[in-house]
Amino acid sequence: MAKIELRGVAKRWGEVTAVEPTGLTIGDGEFVAILGPSGCGKSTTLFMLAGIYTPSDGDILFDGQRVNDVEARDRNVGIVFQSYALYPNMTVRDNILFPLRFKNVDKAAAARRAEDAARLVQVHELMDRRPGQLSGGQQQRVALARALIKEPQLLLLDEPLSNLDASLRLTMRSEIRALQRKLGVTTLLVTHDQIEATTMADRVICMSRGRIEQVGTADDLYHRPNSIFVAGFIGSPPINLLSCGISAGTMEVGQAKLRATGGEGACVLGVRPESVILGDGPFRGRVGDLEPHGRETIYHLETPLGPVRALEAGAKSRFRVGDELSFALSSTLVFDARSTRRIDGAGAQTPA
Amino acid sequence: MSAVSTSPDWSAVAARARVRNRVTTGFLYVVLVLGSLPIVVPYLWLVTVAVSGRMGATTIVLWRTLAVLMPALVVWSVVRMAVVDLRRQRALEFALGAVTLVVLAAVTGPHLHTDNFRFLWNSNIADTLKGAGGVGKRYPSVWIAFGNSLMLAGIQMLLVVTSSTLAGYYLSRFDFRGRGGYLKGLLILQAFPAMSLIVPIFLIMYWVNLIDSLAGVVLVVAALELPFAIFVMKGFFDAVPWDIEMSAMTDGASRRQAFFLVVLPQVKVGMIAVAVFTFLRGWEEYVFVRTLIFGNSNWTMSLYLFWMQDDMMGTDYAMVSAMGLFYIVPSIVLYTLCQKYLTQMSVGGIKG
Numbered sequence: 001m002a003k004i005e006l007r008g009v010a011k012r013w014g015e016v017t018a019v020e021p022t023g024l025t026i027g028d029g030e031f032v033a034i035l036g037p038s039g040c041g042k043s044t045t046l047f048m049l050a051g052i053y054t055p056s057d058g059d060i061l062f063d064g065q066r067v068n069d070v071e072a073r074d075r076n077v078g079i080v081f082q083s084y085a086l087y088p089n090m091t092v093r094d095n096i097l098f099p100l101r102f103k104n105v106d107k108a109a110a111a112r113r114a115e116d117a118a119r120l121v122q123v124h125e126l127m128d129r130r131p132g133q134l135s136g137g138q139q140q141r142v143a144l145a146r147a148l149i150k151e152p153q154l155l156l157l158d159e160p161l162s163n164l165d166a167s168l169r170l171t172m173r174s175e176i177r178a179l180q181r182k183l184g185v186t187t188l189l190v191t192h193d194q195i196e197a198t199t200m201a202d203r204v205i206c207m208s209r210g211r212i213e214q215v216g217t218a219d220d221l222y223h224r225p226n227s228i229f230v231a232g233f234i235g236s237p238p239i240n241l242l243s244c245g246i247s248a249g250t251m252e253v254g255q256a257k258l259r260a261t262g263g264e265g266a267c268v269l270g271v272r273p274e275s276v277i278l279g280d281g282p283f284r285g286r287v288g289d290l291e292p293h294g295r296e297t298i299y300h301l302e303t304p305l306g307p308v309r310a311l312e313a314g315a316k317s318r319f320r321v322g323d324e325l326s327f328a329l330s331s332t333l334v335f336d337a338r339s340t341r342r343i344d345g346a347g348a349q350t351p352a
Numbered sequence: 353m354s355a356v357s358t359s360p361d362w363s364a365v366a367a368r369a370r371v372r373n374r375v376t377t378g379f380l381y382v383v384l385v386l387g388s389l390p391i392v393v394p395y396l397w398l399v400t401v402a403v404s405g406r407m408g409a410t411t412i413v414l415w416r417t418l419a420v421l422m423p424a425l426v427v428w429s430v431v432r433m434a435v436v437d438l439r440r441q442r443a444l445e446f447a448l449g450a451v452t453l454v455v456l457a458a459v460t461g462p463h464l465h466t467d468n469f470r471f472l473w474n475s476n477i478a479d480t481l482k483g484a485g486g487v488g489k490r491y492p493s494v495w496i497a498f499g500n501s502l503m504l505a506g507i508q509m510l511l512v513v514t515s516s517t518l519a520g521y522y523l524s525r526f527d528f529r530g531r532g533g534y535l536k537g538l539l540i541l542q543a544f545p546a547m548s549l550i551v552p553i554f555l556i557m558y559w560v561n562l563i564d565s566l567a568g569v570v571l572v573v574a575a576l577e578l579p580f581a582i583f584v585m586k587g588f589f590d591a592v593p594w595d596i597e598m599s600a601m602t603d604g605a606s607r608r609q610a611f612f613l614v615v616l617p618q619v620k621v622g623m624i625a626v627a628v629f630t631f632l633r634g635w636e637e638y639v640f641v642r643t644l645i646f647g648n649s650n651w652t653m654s655l656y657l658f659w660m661q662d663d664m665m666g667t668d669y670a671m672v673s674a675m676g677l678f679y680i681v682p683s684i685v686l687y688t689l690c691q692k693y694l695t696q697m698s699v700g701g702i703k704g
């Protein structure tokens with residue numbers, strides 16, 4: 001187990017910058033997720049930690065020691081690739097045993113460890129099959145066993161669940177989480193699925209275009225996003241973002257005027273769909289469309305503020321398309337339009 | 353028009369489709385059979401004359417064989433077309449095959465003999481020649497030529513497979529200055545007819561003192577085979593996912609170990625394909641042995657056959673045919689053994 005530190009680590013390929021200079025610390029035994037859209041540099045960051053890529057800049061430290069020049073094979077890092085990268089020419093057993101081939105482990109002990117690792121992820125009955133004869137979920141577990149058998153000081157998971165069906169993903173999520181708690185191994189999970197990140201990890205790193213946008217708990221990212229990007233990326237259905245202007249405590253948004261606490265000039269008002277409380281309140285709107293989702297309904301409202309998405313829990317939809325209704329805003333976020341940063345303490349819930 | 357009458361009579365449509373299918377199948381068989389006749393007849397000639405000819409080319413067996421095979425082929429096509437039930441089709445095919453064999457044995461049996469193959473066990477070819485006694489002394493035992501061909505083809509194959517595998521891997525995985533130009537060069541080299549190089553090659557071989565030696569021919573043929581083989585191997589390596597290699601290296605393997613343990617098994621099919629094709633290429637090599645080899649102890653099968661044909665024109669076709677048959681047997685054996693792999697070639701694919 002190890003404490004991992006990145007100090008100004010960057011990766012460039014010629015003109016392309018995959019990862020901008022990044023600082024980050026991951027505590028011993030912590031489970032951290034990197035969350036971001038496709039192409040934002042998640043895998044690149046992971047591969048630099050594994051030693052597959054060398055950083056163009058900066059230092060990587062394991063337990064305070066610089067490991068930039070330590071080769072991948074000496075870093076004792078377990079990695080599960082997005083494609084699982086199982087060795088197709090070997091049986092499951094040989095796949096799991098592979099990392100031990102390069103360590104001084106005697107045959108009997110190695111076989112026992114492979115059996116244990118396989119049992120841990122419940123693939124011990126598939127030991128003599130080849131990867132081609134396994135389902136996606138089984139392959140993923142074999143890859144996990146292979147990553148775990150060498151007792152790595154750092155476990156790296158690159159979108160391990162993206163190839164699985166919805167229900168298997170749900171099971172594997174909690175299985176991986178439980179396993180990580182049990183083994184206490186420092187773990188970095190890469191994903192573009194926010195639910196995966198927020199449910200599995202202690203802390204979430206939100207990345208965009210090679211830069212870390214925010215590091216925090218799921219709660220931080222959701223309720224106190226640093227920037228418009230984080231606010232928009234986290235949450236489903238996504239947050240309503242309405243451009244507005246604030247002058248002297250009055251916010252103009254669409255045709256409406258709201259009383260603003262904080263903020264000045266060109267801003268963006270962020271309203272989470274569940275913060276739109278339907279049925280009663282100072283604002284009027286009309287239901288343009290609705291999506292019943294069983295447990296909840298998403299309404300697309302036409303309001304003086306602009307088009308607003310609202311989420312209401314409950315098995316039955318209370319309104320129909322074309323209904324006029326009143327609504328209130330329970331909480332809002334305000335961002336500076338130019339810097340895209342959130343303005344701390346600013347909000348606008350009531351009409352001016 | 354009522355709705356009922358517009359719905360088509362499905363069973364009639366299906367019946368028409370079935371008939372059309374059968375006619376197409378039958379037509380295809382006819383085309384295939386006719387199209388392959390020009391290729392099949394010379395081989396049939398070779399085989400029949402080799403096993404039945406005395407002195408001149410006795411073609412009676414050829415005609416009788418054709419007289420039996422052609423009707424059998426027609427009947428077979430009809431069976432394929434007319435009999436739908438797979439079981440019955442099999443049974444009929446089996447019966448047809450048996451009848452054909454019996455009839456063939458009956459009409460050709462009395463004419464068959466192995467006399468023409470006497471060169472195989474009588475190493476003093478001069479004894480065995482009929483009507484061309486004077487030239488006999490030039491000829492060593494056919495097994496010497498056979499051994500030379502085997503050496504030429506085999507060593508050349510080993511050289512090409514080894515170099516093209518290593519070069520293909522390097523080209524596929526590493527970027528270096530001039531890589532693009534190198535790849536284009538490989539293709540262009542393949543486009544030139546090797547014949548145009550015959551004079552310079554002769555001169556070079558003369559300067560390096562490799563005239564009249566098998567080693568010289570091996571080097572020349574291998575060099576000419578290499579560009580395409582490298583290209584094919586590069587295609588196979590391109591198809592091997594990059595991450596299994598990286599995975600092996602994070603698992604503790606060195607680059608070389610990763611190559612041998614994980615990557616090489618994935619390109620086995622490509623190596624076999626390259627091996628078979630270069631072996632056959634070396635086995636059939638004629639132009640360069642004709643140019644670079646003089647001494648009869650260095651003759652390869654192709655030269656041996658050439659001189660045989662040259663000297664025995666009009667005297668003993670039958671033995672020349674038998675020798676021709678002897679010459680193509682290794683090719684046929686090799687193809688049969690490896691066809692399973694060769695037909696997988698497209699799986700590895702050839703990508704730029």
Ligand SMILES: Nc1ncnc2c1ncn2[C@@H]1O[C@H](COP(=O)(O)OP(=O)(O)OP(=O)(O)O)[C@@H](O)[C@H]1O
Pocket residue numbers: 013016017018036037038039040041042043044045192
């Ligand atoms: N070997 C490379 N050479 C040049 N550019 C690269 C290379 N590898 C990645 N990149 C670029 O770096 C950026 C980040 O890539 P990376 O693979 O880290 O994205 P990612 O966040 O893992 O995306 P995804 O979710 O799609 O896997 C991308 O814009 C990509 O095009």
Ligand SMILES: [Mg+2]
Pocket residue numbers: 042043044082158
């Ligand atoms: Mg990735």
